[in-house]
Amino acid sequence: MRLMYCFVVFCVFGISASKYIQFQKDYEYWYKYNSNSTIHDLGNFRTVAEISFTTINVTEEVQEILLKVNSFFVVSEAHKEQGAGSAHLDFTNWFSFEIKLSGEILSVFHDTDEHHDVLIAKKGFASLFSSKLQNSNSEVASEWAYQTTEHGNEGHHNASYAVIKTATGIQFKKIRHSTPIPNAKGVHQKVLHFDHDLGTIKRVVVEEEFTSPQIAPDFDSEKGMRKVKAVNDFSTMENPTIKATNKGELQFWKKEKIKEKSYRPKDDIVIDSIHIGNYQRKEHNAQKLDKLKGTIKSNLICIRTEPEKGLYEHITIAITEMVVYL
Template structure:
């Protein structure tokens, strides 16, 4: 596989993943500010499939299915821990009662789009050509937001190996919302933590949603 022109070409091995992120940490305690959970490997494409259902009251229900890949472009050499990640959109399909639309065939999703992500899951700057389709940019930002998180180590007094949870306010491309996180050590996997995020509020007034990811 090759990145779009303007970036170094790499040969990528493909790691197929479900919509789950396996996170490894060191056994020593680190301040949440310096949390170090997400580290993309070079020469690897992380491929995800995503399914969603959106019910528009008094209108219709839309089903969305997409296949996307994330590729490490570069890692920061300073203490920020930022990684620039390239987003590759393999397919985006939207289905209603009347039709099935392959957006990735009707629109051009091949132009460059990358973003900065910290090692605890915070999304920073995004990079894309200024002449890219506004609809495509909006969809790509939404897909990137699937990775967004606020991953934290347990409190310093936490018993090693036990579960923990915390609440926080987050700001995504769609606005502010409240989220709850639970974290637990994966059985049989030394040093692996599984985080589950549940969004408790909707950024749109009177809007309702159920959003949970692992």
């Protein structure tokens, strides 16, 4: 009877006792991040960053982690020049997040005046740890699998995990079952490597593929148009699509004793979720989009009567440019 009781307790409480993401107090954990992204017909981009994580508050199940970005650069392979980086954006404002030892991010804390691009980057770095890492209900198991429902920076989604024990720790492979954008196609896979000696996640590898939707199921291309014979064949027309791939890697670099403890400011701090939400377009991009939309709106009715080479090509270029800026 006693043996059965112990077995039941282990099965019920074993999963909740998983402790895979925890940073030792009074230490700063430094990581290097590298990613390579390809946007079809636009180019290849490389992102390089150095970031750190420090525990500033801890309870039995939750840690509050201070995230610092020491450097951040985006480089276009086509132009071989530095893009948006620490020289153009201020990454020094406060950003911390509460995370369970199993990887579930509960909330984030950031400056009220944080630049939206910086906030997206910081949430993205924090979300590399976002997960639901669970133990096996068997101490002798070397592999196990499970399914979860999660709320990450991309919003609510379902995911499945395949887990294997390695020589140095445990590898968790997560596959997301949906895309954040309706009617889009995509693949998202994240592999988190827990290291026994380090006591936390040592390496994270993310691989993504994305194809934007070409047309909504209820879209009517002839709605509001004059009922005249079209010069162009509307049945073969397709909206421009965005195809992108990305592979990013977060790798542990070093662990340093902190010289001074940090405390979250009491004023001018927003309590937020890890979800990114709607992106706020840059001002110059918004102006460019307004101009492109004006070109399309003022000439759209003429598509049916224009020759094959003429206004149609002009509007197609405008639509393509608009997709890029979006």
